[in-house]
Amino acid sequence: xxxxxxxxxxxxxxxxxxxxxxxxxxxxxxxxxxxxxxxxxxxxxxxxxxxxxxxxxxxxxxxxxxxxxxxxxxxxxxxxxxxxxxxxxxxxxxxxxxxxxxxxxxxxxxxxxxxxxxxxxxxxxxxxxxxxxxxxxxxxxxxxxxxxxxxxxxxxxxxxxxxxxxxxxxxxxxxxxxxxxxxxxxxxxxxxxxxxx
Amino acid sequence: xxxxxxxxxxxxxxxxxxxxxxxxxxxxxxxxxxxxxxxxxxxxxxxxxxxxxxxxxxxxxxxxxxxxxxxxxxxxxxxxxxxxxxxxxxxxxxxxxxxxxxxxxxxxxxxxxxxxxxxxxxxxxxxxxxxxxxxxxxxxxxxxxxxxxxxxxxxxxxxxxxxxxxxxxxxxxxxxxxxxxxxxxxxxxxxxxxxxxxxxxxxxxxxxxxxxxxxxxxxxxxxxxxxxxxxxxxxxxxxxxxxxxxxxxxxxxxxxxxxxxxxxxxxxxxxxxxxxxxxxxxxxxxxxxxxxxxxxxxxxxxxxxxxxxxxxxxxxxxxxxxxxxxxxxxxxxxxxxxxxxxxxxxxxxxxxxxxxxxxxxxxxxxxxxxxxxxxxxxxxxxxxxxxxxxxxxxxxxxxxxxxxxxxxxxxxxxxxxxxxxxxxxxxxxxxxxxxxxxxxxxxxxxxxxxxxxxxxxxxx
Numbered sequence: 058x059x060x061x062x063x064x065x066x067x068x069x070x071x072x073x074x075x076x077x078x079x080x081x082x083x084x085x086x087x088x089x090x091x092x093x094x095x096x097x098x099x100x101x102x103x104x105x106x107x108x109x110x111x112x113x114x115x116x117x118x119x120x121x122x123x124x125x126x127x128x129x130x131x132x133x134x135x136x137x138x139x140x141x142x143x144x145x146x147x148x149x150x151x152x153x154x155x156x157x158x159x160x161x162x163x164x165x166x167x168x169x170x171x172x173x174x175x176x177x178x179x180x181x182x183x184x185x186x187x188x189x190x191x192x193x194x195x196x197x198x199x200x201x202x203x204x205x206x207x208x209x210x211x212x213x214x215x216x217x218x219x220x221x222x223x224x225x226x227x228x229x230x231x232x233x234x235x236x237x238x239x240x241x242x243x244x245x246x247x248x249x250x251x252x253x254x
Numbered sequence: 255x256x257x258x259x260x261x262x263x264x265x266x267x268x269x270x271x272x273x274x275x276x277x278x279x280x281x282x283x284x285x286x287x288x289x290x291x292x293x294x295x296x297x298x299x300x301x302x303x304x305x306x307x308x309x310x311x312x313x314x315x316x317x318x319x320x321x322x323x324x325x326x327x328x329x330x331x332x333x334x335x336x337x338x339x340x341x342x343x344x345x346x347x348x349x350x351x352x353x354x355x356x357x358x359x360x361x362x363x364x365x366x367x368x369x370x371x372x373x374x375x376x377x378x379x380x381x382x383x384x385x386x387x388x389x390x391x392x393x394x395x396x397x398x399x400x401x402x403x404x405x406x407x408x409x410x411x412x413x414x415x416x417x418x419x420x421x422x423x424x425x426x427x428x429x430x431x432x433x434x435x436x437x438x439x440x441x442x443x444x445x446x447x448x449x450x451x452x453x454x455x456x457x458x459x460x461x462x463x464x465x466x467x468x469x470x471x472x473x474x475x476x477x478x479x480x481x482x483x484x485x486x487x488x489x490x491x492x493x494x495x496x497x498x499x500x501x502x503x504x505x506x507x508x509x510x511x512x513x514x515x516x517x518x519x520x521x522x523x524x525x526x527x528x529x530x531x532x533x534x535x536x537x538x539x540x541x542x543x544x545x546x547x548x549x550x551x552x553x554x555x556x557x558x559x560x561x562x563x564x565x566x567x568x569x570x571x572x573x574x575x576x577x578x579x580x581x582x583x584x585x586x587x588x589x590x591x592x593x594x595x596x597x598x599x600x601x602x603x604x605x606x607x608x609x610x611x612x613x614x615x616x617x618x619x620x621x622x623x624x625x626x627x628x629x630x631x632x633x634x635x636x637x638x639x640x641x642x643x644x645x646x647x648x649x650x651x652x653x654x655x656x657x658x659x660x661x662x663x664x665x666x667x668x669x670x671x672x673x674x675x676x677x678x679x680x681x682x683x684x685x686x687x688x689x690x691x692x693x694x695x696x697x698x699x700x701x702x703x704x705x706x707x708x709x710x711x712x713x714x
Contacts, residue, residue: 168265196258207261219319238265241321247513248267249260 070099070119072149073129080140081112089114089142092132096124163212164193164242167226171235173204181206181237184229189216209242267510268323271480272545275515276473276538277327278314278522279367279452281459281531282306282466284333292346295339296353303330303357306466309526311362317521323514325522326473326540327364327680330357331457336371336384344387351391351398358397367457369400372447375409375704385418389425392437399455405445405649407656411705416649419443420642420699424665427634431667434675438664439597439629443645445652445659450532451588456625456660467531469588470519472579474511475537476545481507482553500554501574508535508578516583532587535579536624537571539599541682547571547592548601559602560611568592569622589658591624596684597664597677598629603684607674613644613687621651626659631675631684634667636692641665643695646705654708 077089090100098118105114120129126146133144169181178197185192185208194209215222223239230237267273287298311328318325332338332354339350351369358366369391371381388400404419405411423443427435442456449460452469459467485503489495516533523530539547551559554567572592580586594616596602605611613630620626626648632641645661652659666675669686676683 166261168261170262198258205258205262207258223322238269239322240265240268243517244268244321244323244514245261245264247517248264248510 071122071124072101072117072119073126074147074149075116075118075129076113076145077116077133078111078113078143079138081107081110082140085112085140085142086114088136088138089116089133092129092136093118096128096132097121098124098129163215165210165212165239166242166245167206167208167210167237167239169204169206169208169235169237171204171233173199173202177204177233177235178206180229180233181208184226185210188222188225189214210239264510267477267481267507268514271477272542273477273511273514274324274326274473275318275470275518276540277329277452277454277471278325278519279327279329279331279457279469279471280307280310280466280528281331281450281457281463281469282333283459283463284335284338284368285461287338288340292342292349295342296349299332299338299350299353300357300360303332303354304360306528307357307361307363310522313522313525317518317525321514321518321521323518325518327454328362329452329454329457330361330363330366330368331452331459331469332366332368333459333461334368334370334372336378336381337461339384340378340380342380342383344383344390347384347387348391348394351387351395354398355395363397365397365399365454367399367401367454368459369398370402370458372403373412373415374403374406374445375412377412377415385415385422388422388441389429389437392426392440393429399440399442399457401442401444401447401456401458401660403444403447404645405653405705406707407446407653407710408707410707411445411646411649411653413646413699413705414702416443416642416646417639417699417702419645420638420640423641423663424638427665428667434669434677435631435634435664435666436677436681439662439677439681442628442660442662443649445649446657447660448588448658450534451658452532452534453536453538453589453593453625455662463531464529466528468519468523468526468528469531469534470515471534471536471538471588472511472515473538473540473545474508475539475547475550475592476542477511478504478507478537478575479544479546479549479553482550486553497554497570501570504571504574505578508537508575509582512579512582530585532585533579533583534588535575535583535586535590536588537575537592539593539595539602540680541598541600541603543600546599546601547594548599548605552601558608558610559605560615564615565619565622568594568619572623589624593625593628594619594623595628595662595682596630596687597675597682598680600682603682606687607685613689616687617647617651620648620659621655624658626652627661627663629662629664629682629684631664631666631669631686632689633670633686634665635670636665636689637696639696639699640689640692640694642699644689646695646699650705653705 102117191211289295314325404415426437430437452471671688674685
């Protein structure tokens with residue numbers, strides 16, 4: 058999800074982040090959320106995607122304080138399934154739970170387009186890392202051997218000014234032969250969503 | 255959730271199709287700047303403008319950088335100066351014009367509008383002194399633009415003022431003969447002039463407005479032209495694309511363009527702590543190739559601008575732009591319609607040179623769009639009464655149809671039809687438009703008085 062909406066966090070409950078990967082088939086979400094429901098869990102947010110026949114999903118779920126990671130793992134392992142679930146669970150620190158994960162003011166969208174070759178994602182993500190830019194979200198498509206990346210970036214802790222960053226992106230664009238452009242997140246929101254904010 | 259294709263469509267619009275915000279215009283009230291004498295008044299005016307607009311250009315530039323969308327023009331509109339300088343005389347008004355010019359230079363804006371009067375029903379002594387000052391005021395200043403409202407749907411047309419306009423325009427052009435009559439390009443005559451239009455030369459800060467307000471003019475003929483071309487390319491088989499689908503594309507593209515304008519305008523407004531006024535939805539061309547309203551005519555199916563069908567195309571374009579823009583913005587105002595300023599639009603100017611676009615067709619087209627006979631270079635030999643009569647026709651269109659119309663005619667000294675003139679920059683260039691029936695309207699202009707306001711029912 059490139060534009061995030063603040064998800065509700067129930068402060069008195071324990072929050073877990075659950076990641077599941079499996080070969081794709083109908084019923085995976087029903088199975089996993091069924092196991093969560095049996096333990097009284099409340100799904101706050103869920104994001105899933107399918108790539109090359111494999112499904113991966115990440116869920117944000119709150120439980121009553123007595124439910125443990127082991128209870129949840131056991132509940133999921135009792136699901137009768139032809140495809141094996143690879144599950145990873147993290148309990149959130151209560152302090153972290155208070156933070157509303159809405160995009161900050163300095164959120165930008167970076168688009169990268171060019172002929173497909175190895176190292177594009179690595180090169181762009183390394184560029185971001187070198188400038189202390191966090192990648193919120195990333196989507197890629199490959200069509201007619203043209204590779205396209207769209208990244209949602211957090212520039213809050215970026216160690217260079219916007220003007221310098223734009224210049225460096227332009228240099229990187231020339232050097233790599235990729236078309237790279239960065240625009241403020243608000244532009245994409247206002248041109249693609251009906252709600253004015 | 256935004257999809258990659260939506261993201262890429264927006265990127266295309268901004269980076270490859272020259273999307274920009276055409277103008278952010280700060281309206282400033284000067285009504286309480288009238289001092290005991292002209293010097294005190296000028297001092298107050300200068301202080302007021304610098305106080306409000308000191309950070310204006312820097313803020314626009316910083317928002318422009320943040321969002322990656324250029325703000326082409328930063329402008330100021332002030333309360334019509336004939337109100338501000340009530341009781342002053344011709345030479346005093348020239349002093350005010352010089353002060354406005356200095357203030358505009360000091361805060362770094364491109365143009366300042368509002369050297370104006372509103373005389374649709376009658377003229378005070380101040381108005382007469384003010385109108386007499388216009389040729390010298392505009393010849394002595396660089397950034398000041400002037401406008402006179404001589405008619406409204408409610409009050410009719412002030413024919414005495416109209417007759418004066420012909421002479422004012424001639425004198426403006428002659429005083430700036432070394433610049434091709436450029437003075438006349440900074441002067442526009444209106445019917446139903448809005449008080450919140452951000453575009454020049456007709457921007458004023460209406461007396462109905464608050465102390466300061468920010469209005470935004472979006473651009474986008476280039477963006478719309480490219481969107482239409484893409485849609486047409488996707489439907490190569492004859493009959494697979496119809497006019498309503500093209501209108502829909504214009505509407506949706508305008509929505510996006512308007513949203514960007516409003517985003518930047520509101521960001522500047524928040525940053526300066528000045529109220530946001532309106533987005534003006536006018537489709538404003540520039541002389542840059544690929545940023546032409548004229549080009550859209552050809553894309554939509556006439557091989558020459560001015561050919562039969564041109565008025566119908568413009569009607570649809572204008573309507574689609576409004577429909578998309580009105581939904582996109584919280585507050586719409588100003589002129590809000592497609593502009594056809596001949597000199598500022600390379601394709602329209604070319605059509606004048608080719609002889610496909612004549613004054614009469616241009617006039618017909620202004621019935622369905624804003625703003626009127628705009629930036630039309632005419633032979634310098636055309637007499638004042640003929641100019642006044644051309645303006646009278648345009649004013650009548652606005653008065654009867656309850657819409658804004660305007661005339662910005664430039665009688666280029668020493669040039670005749672077939673010659674050409676260039677002002678450079680956003681003012682553009684054009685061949686001189688031939689004028690027919692010169693010198694045949696003097697008896698009509700000589701009547702003076704008022705053309706009565708029209709009836710508001712039986713609208714056929």
